[in-house]
Structures are given as structure tokens and as C-alpha cells.
Amino acid sequence: MILLAIPWMIILIVSIGPPIKKNLMDSEQPRRILVDTDVDTDDVFALFYLLKQNKSEFDLQAITINANGWSDGGHAINHIYDILFMMDKDHIPVGVGGEGGILPNGTILPNVGGFLPIIDQGMSTAGGCRYRQAIWVGPNGRQDINSNFGLRKAFLPQGGRKYTPLEQPTAQQVMINAISGGPTTVFLIGSHTNFAIFLMSNPHLKKNVEHIYVMGGAIRSYCSNGTNSTRSESEQCSSIGNLYPKESNPYAEYNIFLDPFAAYTVLHSGIPVTLIPLDATNTIPVSKDFFIELEKRQNTYEAQYCYQSLKIIRDNWQTDRFHEDYDMWDYFMVGTALSIMRNSQSYNGENEFSEMEYMNITLVTSNGPYGISDGSNPLIDGLAVPKFNIQKNGVHAGHVQMGMRDPFCSRVGKGKCQDGYMKEVAGPEAVRVLVATKAKPSHDSGSLLEKEFYESFLDVLSSPKADWEV
Numbered sequence: 001m002i003l004l005a006i007p008w009m010i011i012l013i014v015s016i017g018p019p020i021k022k023n024l025m026d027s028e029q030p031r032r033i034l035v036d037t038d039v040d041t042d043d044v045f046a047l048f049y050l051l052k053q054n055k056s057e058f059d060l061q062a063i064t065i066n067a068n069g070w071s072d073g074g075h076a077i078n079h080i081y082d083i084l085f086m087m088d089k090d091h092i093p094v095g096v097g098g099e100g101g102i103l104p105n106g107t108i109l110p111n112v113g114g115f116l117p118i119i120d121q122g123m124s125t126a127g128g129c130r131y132r133q134a135i136w137v138g139p140n141g142r143q144d145i146n147s148n149f150g151l152r153k154a155f156l157p158q159g160g161r162k163y164t165p166l167e168q169p170t171a172q173q174v175m176i177n178a179i180s181g182g183p184t185t186v187f188l189i190g191s192h193t194n195f196a197i198f199l200m201s202n203p204h205l206k207k208n209v210e211h212i213y214v215m216g217g218a219i220r221s222y223c224s225n226g227t228n229s230t231r232s233e234s235e236q237c238s239s240i241g242n243l244y245p246k247e248s249n250p251y252a253e254y255n256i257f258l259d260p261f262a263a264y265t266v267l268h269s270g271i272p273v274t275l276i277p278l279d280a281t282n283t284i285p286v287s288k289d290f291f292i293e294l295e296k297r298q299n300t301y302e303a304q305y306c307y308q309s310l311k312i313i314r315d316n317w318q319t320d321r322f323h324e325d326y327d328m329w330d331y332f333m334v335g336t337a338l339s340i341m342r343n344s345q346s347y348n349g350e351n352e353f354s355e356m357e358y359m360n361i362t363l364v365t366s367n368g369p370y371g372i373s374d375g376s377n378p379l380i381d382g383l384a385v386p387k388f389n390i391q392k393n394g395v396h397a398g399h400v401q402m403g404m405r406d407p408f409c410s411r412v413g414k415g416k417c418q419d420g421y422m423k424e425v426a427g428p429e430a431v432r433v434l435v436a437t438k439a440k441p442s443h444d445s446g447s448l449l450e451k452e453f454y455e456s457f458l459d460v461l462s463s464p465k466a467d468w469e470v
């Protein structure tokens with residue numbers, strides 16, 4: 001019996017050999033990443049954290065810019081180019097927007113995207129910017145973000161790459177090139193316009209998108225009294241979102257509100273999504289202890305740029321609650337995502353920095369009653385066949401918020417708009433996503449820094465150039 005068993009053992013070993021070897025080889029490949037960003041200050045810190053990782057582990061393939069958020073296209077590109085030049089990463093392609101449009105029948109013309117939410121894209125990139133009205137133009141808004149309070153030109157070195165209108169690679173082309181190259185993980189840290197248009201235009205490339213990590217949304221966000229609420233409690237909170245002013249829509253978070261239909265398209269794409277919403281980022285503000293420690297650790301240009309940026313924001317903060325209210329939005333998402341990716345055997349998102357939980361959610365894109373055309377919704381208004389074949393009486397066919405002071409949304413009592421609300425639901429409309437709920441405390445009980453990610457961010461930012469970069 002023993003002799004008879006030996007050939008079978010050999011066959012077994014031979015047959016299981018190659019797959020194990022292949023897995024080992026796969027795990028040695030760098031993880032390919034694409035970042036779509038609106039180039040706010042926290043996006044820059046997120047890029048620092050990502051680009052200072054070992055390239056043989058995490059390899060940033062491309063950056064695309066959604067220019068319907070906190071910064072304008074040309075400024076945003078030059079900001080990114082200067083950062084990449086400072087970090088010796090000039091090889092990374094950068095794309096933004098593009099001309100074109102989406103026809104009334106839903107046909108997406110080439111190279112469209114980035115300047116308007118999908119719902120408003122016609123034959124040009126000019127429009128009412130209904131959602132972008134949530135972002136004010138002057139000080140503390142786009143004016144400051146575009147220039148990073150003047151620090152961009154004062155601090156960053158300028159390389160050879162500059163924004164050139166009409167010659168700039170488009171976001172869509174850069175996404176196609178990067179994602180065609182192999183399995184790619186996508187980080188969305190602004191509105192979802194570019195990536196939703198990519199998915200709608202290139203269904204054959206969907207298989208190359210391994211996973212999507214999103215900073216955005218508010219699900220069970222903290223109430224103003226500081227307690228982490230359950231859903232039923234959150235509905236009693238005055239606001240779970242972070243729009244300003246909040247009277248018209250107390251539910252939405254900026255990134256999602258800037259293009260709810262795009263975010264719905266991404267969430268319901270069938271690609272696995274992990275979400276880092278306000279629920280989690282509210283628990284990791286730029287604390288006073290972190291700020292003091294950052295000031296002490298200024299041995300790299302990245303740490304200096306980060307500190308000087310935060311100091312300007314703190315010094316201009318309109319209340320004395322900067323250290324409680326200014327959170328680590330996009331860089332906490334990138335930190336959590338990379339930690340999850342390092343733990344790729346885990347299905348529950350185990351990571352160093354954040355508690356995680358599965359939730360069943362969908363995304364609100366319009367407000368009931370559905371199917372009544374009131375002139376607010378270009379997906380249905382005046383069209384015999386609704387755009388993108390949406391249902392005439394379905395969830396996309398209601399009133400769409402027209403602006404921050406839309407009378408429909410500001411009605412007393414019911415009628416508060418929910419465009420961009422990431423809502424927990426049951427049934428077929430729900431998508432099961434992994435959600436970050438709370439930043440983890442520091443592993444080191446003796447540390448002055450309360451959260452684990454504070455320490456990691458400081459370590460990464462203050463680390464000198466490694467051997468592989470020299």
C-alpha cells in the first residue's frame with residue numbers, strides 16, 4: 001500500500017506545485033494604483049504618503065484630476081506636476097477633463113469628463129455647476145486651494161512639465177492607458193465623474209479594476225453631540241454630512257455630492273468597493289499633539305510642505321476648534337487602503353489604522369416623488385427616452401438639487417434634499433461594502449499620539465529617500 005501511494009503523492013505534489021509558485025510570484029508584483037483627485041490640501045498629503053512607499057510594493061501608475069471639486073483644472077495640474085518634480089516622480093502621467101459631452105440619448109463622446117457632473121454634461125464644458133455651488137470661490141475656498149494659500153509657488157520647485165490647454169492628456173485617456181496595463185486598484189479622493197465615465201465608456205476594461213477605495217460619504221456619522229450614532233439615531237441628528245450651508249441637504253458629503261449620479265454608477269458597478277466615510281475621518285482630526293510632533297520632524301521637503309500648509313490653514317481657521325474639526329480625510333483613506341492591501345489574505349479589511357464593518361448601502365441621486373418632471377432633472381426632462389435608459393419612475397427620476405438654496409430642498413419639515421446621501425438599505429438595491437467606522441488607537445500605550453495612523457503618517461513623511469529612490 002505504501003508503494004502504491006507514492007506515485008499518487010508525487011502526482012499530487014506536481015499538480016499543486018505550479019499554482020502555489022504562481023501565487024508567490026503574484027504577491028511579489030507591485031500593486032498598480034491609479035489615483036483620481038481634486039487636489040485639495042489633504043489630497044496632496046495622501047499623494048505624499050503613497051509616493052513615499054516602496055515602489056516595488058505600491059506603484060502609482062497615473063493621476064487623474066476631477067476639476068469639478070475644490071480646485072480648477074490648470075492650477076491643479078501644475079500643483080501635481082510640481083509635487084511630482086520635487087519627489088523625482090516626473091514619469092507619472094497626469095490627466096484632466098477634456099472636451100466632448102454626453103448627448104441627450106446618453107452617448108458619451110470621446111475625451112469627455114471632469115468639468116461638470118455627469119447629469120449636466122451636454123455638448124460643452126460650460127454650465128450652471130449646480131453641485132459645485134457648494135464650494136465657494138473666494139478665500140477659504142477655491143482661491144486658496146488653487147494656490148495652496150500661495151505656498152505652492154513659494155515652496156515647490158518647478159520642473160519642465162506645465163499645464164498646456166488643449167494639449168494636456170485627458171483624464172479618460174490616462175485612465176485607459178493605466179488600467180489597460182494590468183490589474184489596477186483605484187483610489188477615488190474627489191468626485192467620481194471621471195471614473196464613472198471611464199466605466200460607462202470602457203466596459204471591457206472593468207475586469208482590470210481589482211478594487212476601488214473611496215474617501216467619501218457619511219453613513220452613520222457622528223452627531224453634533226459627539227456620540228457615534230446608530231442609523232436610527234443619525235436620522236435624528238441635525239446633520240450627518242459636511243456641506244455648507246447645510247439647510248438644504250444635511251446628509252451629503254462633498255465628494256459624493258459633487259456628482260451623485262457618478263458615485264451611484266461606481267458604487268453599483270459590481271467592482272468591490274471599500275469606503276472611508278466621514279464616520280471614520282471624523283475620528284481622526286489633525287490633533288494638537290500630532291501638529292506639535294509634525295513641527296519637530298521637518299527633515300524632508302514633504303514634511304515641511306505638509307507642516308507649512310497645515311499651519312496656514314490653522315492660523316486662518318474661523319473658530320478655535322481647528323484641532324477638533326479639521327480631519328485627515330484623504331490621507332487617512334490612503335493609509336487605511338494600503339494597510340488593507342498589505343493584508344490581502346483578509347476578507348474583512350483587517351488593517352492597522354481603522355475599524356471596519358460591512359454595510360448594505362445605496363446612494364441617493366434624486367428626491368421623490370419620482371417620475372414628476374419639474375425641470376430640475378436633465379436625465380428625464382424633455383426626453384421621450386430618459387438618458388442612460390433610467391426608469392421613468394425610478395430613483396434617478398426625481399427632483400435633483402438645483403443649488404445650495406434650492407427652495408424645494410429648503411422647505412420646512414419634509415423635503416430636505418438627500419442628493420449624495422449614502423443610505424443604508426435592505427433588498428436588491430443594496431450594495432454590500434466594507435466601511436471604515438473609526439480610527440484605531442495607538443498600539444503604543446505610552447505614545448503621546450492617540451491614534452496609530454498619526455505615528456505612521458509622521459514616520460512615512462519624515463523618512464529620508466530610501467535606497468530604491470536614489
Ligand SMILES: [Ca+2]
Pocket residue numbers: 037038039040042043189190330
Ligand atoms: Ca480630495
